[in-house]
Amino acid sequence: MAGGAGDERSVAERVFAIADAFERGGELTLSEVARRANLPTSTAHRLLAEWVSWGGLVRGDDGRYRVGMKLWRLGVRQPTARRLREVARPYLEDLLEATGEHVHLAVRDGLGVVYLERFSGPGAVRVISDVGSRLPLHATGVGLVLLAYAPPEVFAEVLAGPPRKFLPNTLTGEAELRSRLADIRSTGISRSVEELTRGAFSVAAPVRDSAGDVVAAVSIIAHVERRDEPQFPLGVRMAARGISGALSIRR
Amino acid sequence: MAGGAGDERSVAERVFAIADAFERGGELTLSEVARRANLPTSTAHRLLAEWVSWGGLVRGDDGRYRVGMKLWRLGVRQPTARRLREVARPYLEDLLEATGEHVHLAVRDGLGVVYLERFSGPGAVRVISDVGSRLPLHATGVGLVLLAYAPPEVFAEVLAGPPRKFLPNTLTGEAELRSRLADIRSTGISRSVEELTRGAFSVAAPVRDSAGDVVAAVSIIAHVERRDEPQFPLGVRMAARGISGALSIRR
Numbered sequence: 001m002a003g004g005a006g007d008e009r010s011v012a013e014r015v016f017a018i019a020d021a022f023e024r025g026g027e028l029t030l031s032e033v034a035r036r037a038n039l040p041t042s043t044a045h046r047l048l049a050e051w052v053s054w055g056g057l058v059r060g061d062d063g064r065y066r067v068g069m070k071l072w073r074l075g076v077r078q079p080t081a082r083r084l085r086e087v088a089r090p091y092l093e094d095l096l097e098a099t100g101e102h103v104h105l106a107v108r109d110g111l112g113v114v115y116l117e118r119f120s121g122p123g124a125v126r127v128i129s130d131v132g133s134r135l136p137l138h139a140t141g142v143g144l145v146l147l148a149y150a151p152p153e154v155f156a157e158v159l160a161g162p163p164r165k166f167l168p169n170t171l172t173g174e175a176e177l178r179s180r181l182a183d184i185r186s187t188g189i190s191r192s193v194e195e196l197t198r199g200a201f202s203v204a205a206p207v208r209d210s211a212g213d214v215v216a217a218v219s220i221i222a223h224v225e226r227r228d229e230p231q232f233p234l235g236v237r238m239a240a241r242g243i244s245g246a247l248s249i250r251r
Numbered sequence: 252m253a254g255g256a257g258d259e260r261s262v263a264e265r266v267f268a269i270a271d272a273f274e275r276g277g278e279l280t281l282s283e284v285a286r287r288a289n290l291p292t293s294t295a296h297r298l299l300a301e302w303v304s305w306g307g308l309v310r311g312d313d314g315r316y317r318v319g320m321k322l323w324r325l326g327v328r329q330p331t332a333r334r335l336r337e338v339a340r341p342y343l344e345d346l347l348e349a350t351g352e353h354v355h356l357a358v359r360d361g362l363g364v365v366y367l368e369r370f371s372g373p374g375a376v377r378v379i380s381d382v383g384s385r386l387p388l389h390a391t392g393v394g395l396v397l398l399a400y401a402p403p404e405v406f407a408e409v410l411a412g413p414p415r416k417f418l419p420n421t422l423t424g425e426a427e428l429r430s431r432l433a434d435i436r437s438t439g440i441s442r443s444v445e446e447l448t449r450g451a452f453s454v455a456a457p458v459r460d461s462a463g464d465v466v467a468a469v470s471i472i473a474h475v476e477r478r479d480e481p482q483f484p485l486g487v488r489m490a491a492r493g494i495s496g497a498l499s500i501r502r
Contacts, residue, residue: 011262012301019307025328050263056270067329069360075326076383077276078318109320132327 101222113143141202142217149214205240210248352473364394392453393468400465456491461499
């Protein structure tokens with residue numbers, strides 16, 4: 001009963017459901033949008049026409065829909081992402097140069113971590129994170145850092161999830177998660193090995209604003225064979241410190 | 252009669268009008284949103300609540316609304332902006348290093364030019380263009396380049412505008428615009444002096460995709476005193492060529 005009788009969503013919610021279909025990017029056909037938005041094809045068609053008329057979505061010559069320039073223009077106005085990306089860029093580039101792997105900047109968004117920036121060396125390990133993607137807090141290096149400094153109710157919600165075990169090393173139990181978060185708070189760094197991605201390890205550190213609050217995290221994801229090389233924790237720590245310092249100065 | 256009886260907009264159009272209020276960024280109060288969206292305060296309040304519930308907008312502790320992470324995440328999925336920015340970044344950075352002024356990457360969006368990227372040196376001239384902003388084709392260096400290679404109906408629409416005279420040097424007449432566009436097509440470069448911004452000149456060049464179509468433009472905006480320095484046209488031309496080449500190779 002896709003969006004038919006019994007669909008209690010408001011018109012606005014149906015309008016937004018259309019956009020949510022594009023959350024993972026790509027170009028979608030009408031029927032793909034209808035299915036993802038859980039709407040009858042006729043409704044999806046009508047709402048897509050409204051999105052296209054506004055400019056938020058664009059319909060290509062092949063009939064497929066994709067995100068349009070209007071949404072891009074609105075999105076770049078998001079103040080947190082804009083400022084953090086701008087301030088962090090030179091530090092992330094230095095970190096990339098020093099390591100040649102994936103370099104990430106991420107923020108917490110509810111129970112997820114959103115990747116604001118990613119720079120990658122040509123031979124970097126294959127990962128699923130990407131600019132704009134959102135992954136669970138408990139399963140990523142940056143996510144664990146952000147969880148370590150989040151209000152306690154966030155931790156309770158993560159546990160209530162319950163947290164999904166992606167790989168044998170993924171932390172899902174309360175005790176092991178608490179222990180890791182305490183370790184992050186005492187050392188200022190998070191190290192994970194194959195907790196979300198096979199063959200990869202991550203080192204992550206917190207970025208603080210001028211008030212000392214943790215507002216973002218920086219990480220490296222690299223081939224697991226390199227996990228003992230000292231430049232990873234050193235580089236991540238210095239990049240995070242550099243960005244924190246720059247956030248305090250610039251406005 | 253703000254959005255009251257006689258407002259023939261669909262619900263979706265009213266939903267989008269809320270977002271349009273944030274086009275120039277910033278943090279807005281309820282009444283500012285209502286005014287910009289031409290909606291009664293009660294309607295704006297209800298629709299803002301739907302936007303906040305979805306995550307497209309966020310309401311701060313001070314009661315002001317701003318663009319939320321959801322819109323940022325959708326926006327970064329815009330395929331053209333994403334690919335061009337990624338490919339262009341190193342070339343734009345080299346250009347910045349060589350000049351220390353503003354370096355722009357822009358695409359045409361209807362009768363406007365949208366700035367996809369901007370890198371600026373610390374002493375760069377004061378300009379109104381910014382990442383995400385949209386300016387008229389006829390009044391900007393990148394806009395004139397994109398207009399020079401746009402279908403003829405775009406030029407007709409620009410003339411029908413009619414084009415606004417921002418400064419004494421802004422081209423607005425058909426003959427002078429035609430002459431400039433022909434010059435751009437024959438030299439592959441656009442030079443403007445104080446056509447939109449006092450004290451600034453611009454040098455711009457086209458970026459082509461693998462099919463040879465002009466898909467973007469690169470420019471420098473610099474202090475007008477430096478307008479005869481040879482590194483500006485050279486640098487812009489090389490950056491545009493480099494990006495064009497990289498677009499043909501990478502996918």
